[in-house]
Amino acid sequence: MSRVDVRTSVVATAGHVDHGKSSLVRALTGRDPDRYEEEKRRGLTIDLGYAWTDVPGAGTVAFVDVPGHERFVPTMLAGVGPVPVVVFVVAADGGWMPQSAEHLAALDALDVRHGLLVVTRADLADPAPTRRAALAELRRTSLGDVPAVACSVLTGEGLDAVRTALASVLSTVPAPDPTAPVRFWVDRSFSVTGAGTVVTGTLAAGTLAVGDELVVGGRTVHVRGVQSLERPVERVAGVARVAVNLRGVDRRDVRRGDALLTPGTHVRTDVVDVRGDVGAGAGELPAELVVHLGSAAVPARVRPLGGALARLQLRTELPLVVGDRLLLRDPARHEVLGSAAVLDVTPPALRRRGAAAARAADLADVTGPDLASELRRRHLVPGAALRAMGVPVSGTPVVGDWYADPAWWAAQRARVPEVVRAHRAANPLHPGPTLEHVRRTLRLPDLDVVTALVTDPLQVRDGRVVERIDDLPPAVERAVAAVLADLAASPFAAPDVERLRDLHLGRSELAAAVRAGRLERVADGLVLAPGYRERAVAALRAVPQPFSLSEARKALGTSRRVAVPLLEALDAAGATVRDPDDRRRLR
Known part of the structure; x- marks a missing residue:
């Protein structure tokens, strides 16, 4: 097996002359792209055909031969969707036809943007008029000025010129990113005895390799084998025609229009906001149309938002990213309406009066995947979600993998002190609100986000947001130091009322010491050194489980006055469990 990347140029043959296109591919490759007996008998391509050959100056070139008849336009679109280059075929004796115009509108x-015009059947009519007319039509589209060659499959005249022109076109096509996420659109699915499910398609970008884990339709699958142009390979990079042997999915559960995806990339969605490029505004679109992307064709309902903006409700989910270009087609009139650029793959619901107009205003400046624009609209987003939406992520997250709009982040940071002051006013005995209280009040998604918003003079202590008090009055500081010295010798011998009175540590002084983090409150009037819970649990691990109050008191080296509230504090913290017989055990 090959262990190197296999690169193949892939082109689609489009146009209205079925037998002309297939004959051209057959003449260039020596392979018949028509697979069905009916196609051969009628001279009519009804499904996608495939063939390949070596072209001097271009290497291996694979052809996707698409149907030309108007009845098979959806099949044609499935073939050209992932392909970056087209050979547009028009017959000299037929000239420009309505089907030619529909194919060109789709392209x-x-x-x-890359293509070649081939005028076939030049032995039957002067190709010059057809060439001029076709070039004029192509010039008005994304293809622009393309090279044009006339040929005759029957006599062989001009075929070498076709190969030369094709090599020249392919040399100008930018190479796709081999490290890009895979979105491999399936155009065929079948079973092979002894191998299982096999799917084929055009790999537009990224790399497929044996052993890869992929996702299709929400199901995880593994790549058992890869072939490119009927040759087994270990890996293949786009653009290439590829057959993939899958483990983990039945042939009946994957079909044309499905896509193999790199896990964690693309968003499977049935609602998207788009900007249409359809000549008229989105309000002129029919209420129902068909969306084409890759090899997929999905019916959709249209809700105009204003101007060229619209929301599409897809009948089935598609794996999309911001910036995807959707082809819009009206099947009732057999008409390509134009295209639409995907602006949002996870849009908000439109429930209130005026929501559509407000949404149009939000999207007015969105032109493609842009981090600053996404953050302005979403405020706070995980980097993984941005990458799945196709939005390039840069800069430093505010915390973890969370990215925030700078203005919104500053506003939330300013609100935290307000939440703390309001909580202290309503709960004067509490040192401050819990992180969860702040999270709910500010409607934040994660406690780590709350912690990142806390700045001086606030701090997080024991799961609460409290005011930072760095300095105690000198007399209080000396008294607290004395208590800590006592506790250093006997960690659980909490100072009694007499000792606290001698040190002039009343209720307010103890509260200040607790707020400053110098002491921890166990119960009213009972304080120990910070970290007393952890030290108590460590001491109790040496006691046979379960243990009584007396056994705990001895292990801690303290009195019943301290042991009872200390164990109750451990119960409340979830460090210990109290049995019905009043014995306890460590959790």
Whole structure:
């Protein structure tokens, strides 16, 4: 097996002359792209055909031969969707036809920019008039000015010129990113005895390799084998025609229009907001149309938002990213309406009066995947979600993998002290609100986000947001130091009322010491050194489980006055469990 990347140029043959296209592919490759007996008998391509050959100056070139008849336009679109180059075929004796115009409109909507015009059957009519007319039509589309060659499959005249022109076109096509996420659109699915499910398609970008884990339709599958042009390979990079042997999915559960995806990439969605490029505004679109992307064709309902903006409700989910270009087609009129650029793959619901107009205003400046734009609209987003939406992520997250709009983040940071003050006013005996209280009040998704928003003079202590008190009055500081010295010798011998009175540590002084983090409150009037819970649990591990109050008191080296509230504090913290017989055990 080959252990190197296999690169193949892939082109689609489009146009209205079925027998002309297939004959051209057959003449160039020596292979018949028509697979069905009916196609051979009628001279009519009804499904996608495939063939390949070596072209001097271009290497291996694979052809996807698509149907030309108007009845099979959806099949044609499934073939050209993932392909970056087109050979547009028009017959000299037939000239420009309505089907030619529909194929060209589809290519323009797909923004295909690389192509070659081939005028076939030049032995039957002067190709010059057809060439001029076709070039004029192509010039008005995304293809622009393309090279044109006339040929005759019957006599062989011009076939070498076709190969030369094709090599020249392919040399100008930018190489796709081999490290890009895979979105491999399936155009065939079948079973092979002893191998299982096999799917074929055009790999537009990224790399497929034996052993890869992929996702299709929400199901995880593994790549058992890869072939490119009927040759087994270990890995293949786009653009290439590929057959993939899958483990983990039945042939009946994967079909044309499905896509193999790199896990964690693309968003499977049935609602998207788009900007249409359809000549008229989105309000002129029919209420129902068909969306084409890759090899998929999905019916959709249209809700105009204003101007060229619209929301599409897809009948089935598609794996999309921001910036995808969708082809819009009206099947009732057999008409390509134009294209639409995907602006949002996870749009908000539109429930209130005026929501559509407000949404149009939100999207007015969105032109493609842009981190700053996404953050302005979403405020706070995980980097993984941004990457799945196709939005390039840069800069430093505010915490973990969370990215935030700077203005929104500053506003939330300013609100935290307000939440703390309001909580202290309503709960004067509490040192401050819990992190969870702040999270709910500010409607934040994660406690780590709350922690990242806390700045001086606030701090997080014991799961609460409290005011930072760095300095105690000198007299209080000396008294607290004395208590800590006592506790250093006997960690659980909490100072009694007399000792606290001698040190002039009343209720307010103890509260200040607790707020400053110098002491921890066990119960009213009972304090120990910070970290007393952890030290108590460590001491109790040496006691046979379960243990009584007396056994705990001895292990801790303290009195009943301290042991009872200390164990109750451990119960409340979930460190210990109290049995019905009042014995306890460590959790």
